[in-house]
Amino acid sequence: MAPLRFGIVGSGWRAEFFARMARLLPEQFTCVGVVTRTAERGAQVEAAWGVPTVRTVAELVGGFPQKPELVVVSVPWPVTPVVTRELVAAGVPVLAETPPAPDADGLFALWADVGASGLVQVAEHSPSMPAHAARQAVVDAGLIGRPTQVQVSSTHLYHAVGLIRRLLGAGRGAATVRSVRFEAPLLDPLARDGWTGATEPAAAGTVLATLDLGEGRSALYDFTDNQWHNPLRTNRIVVRGSLGEIVGDEVTRYAGPRTVLTSRIERRTSGLEQNLDGFDLEHLTHEGHVLFRNPFVGARLADDDIAVAGLLAGCARWLHDDGPEPYPLADGCHDHLLGLAIEESARTGEAVHVAAPPWAG
Secondary structure: OOOOOEEEEEOHOOOOOHHHHHHHHOOOOEEEEOOOOHHHHHHHHHHHOOOEEEEOOHHHHOOOOOOOOOEEOOOHHHHHHHHHHHHHHHHOEEEEOOOOOOHHHHHHHHHHHHHHHOOOEEEOOHHHOOHHHHHHHHHHHHOOOOOOEEEEEEEOOHHHHHHHHHOOOOOOOEEEEEEEEEEEEOOOOEEEEEOOOOOOOOOEEEEEEEEEEEOOEEEEEEEEEEOOOOOOOOOOEEEOOOOOOOOEEEEEEEEEEOOEEEEEEEEEOOOOOOOOOOOOEEEEOOOOOEEEOOOOOOOOHHHHHHHHHHHHHHHHHHHOOOOOOEEEEEHHHHHHHHHHHHHHHHHHHHOEEEEOHHOOO
């Protein structure tokens, strides 16, 4: 398969993740160019990322220096729908960073304008992370029966909702959300830019929410400010089913009369101790069965990068081989709509009932 040629609109922190995948995996991905607002920022990007830059979307899709097959939109929330519409009008497939529009009205308007085009995917990467993909494989194998509840405390709002819906097999229908926000002291030693130097706890907010997704499917959402980076708050995930549950990497399941088994999802990583093959994720297994095999061995990617590269690879299969849509706009819209309901309920103290939206499909 020829490398996927993609461009990027935007030059911020998240945009660089995609450019880095092209740099580390040139046999699979080629970043043909980046749109930056100013020539000064363009010069910085060209020096740091090693890719050409232009100032407008029209220049990028016009074929300078190569025409992209896909454009990643990684810009501020209010700008995302504007750029997405421009690209769809030009007939160019889009991979829009999350969320695809800033608010509910924006989601509905964007869907009305481009939903039928079939050209827009959303860069929701959380379900594609290796550990979550492995848990999904356990669920898909039926080992815990019918999935009925997910409890997630790791990432926020639309990311968490996307993971919840995927693990439960929930669609894009109506839901009821109830949230509450608490504040408590918490030391915040690490942020996106590094160690903060903080040595004393400060007030941090935590949102707890329940989601009723219908047909006996429910979720518990638990997120504390800066939980992505704060090492004092670890990731926790539970997937409950009719025949067992997954707690973190531990699977407890019914295996027959008077028989309940508990076993672990095991991660094999090279480069430890006397292993000289270099630090890399190889695969995740459960009871001798491979649940997830790293398709990018040799690139030495973190889990988050594996998920980003997986999204790009999914886009390549979608565009080159008529493969499935990696993450359709309808899913990205629904994730954010339920995330907005979590915030609204926490703000008002009232339950929020989300009706089936136009993209329920």
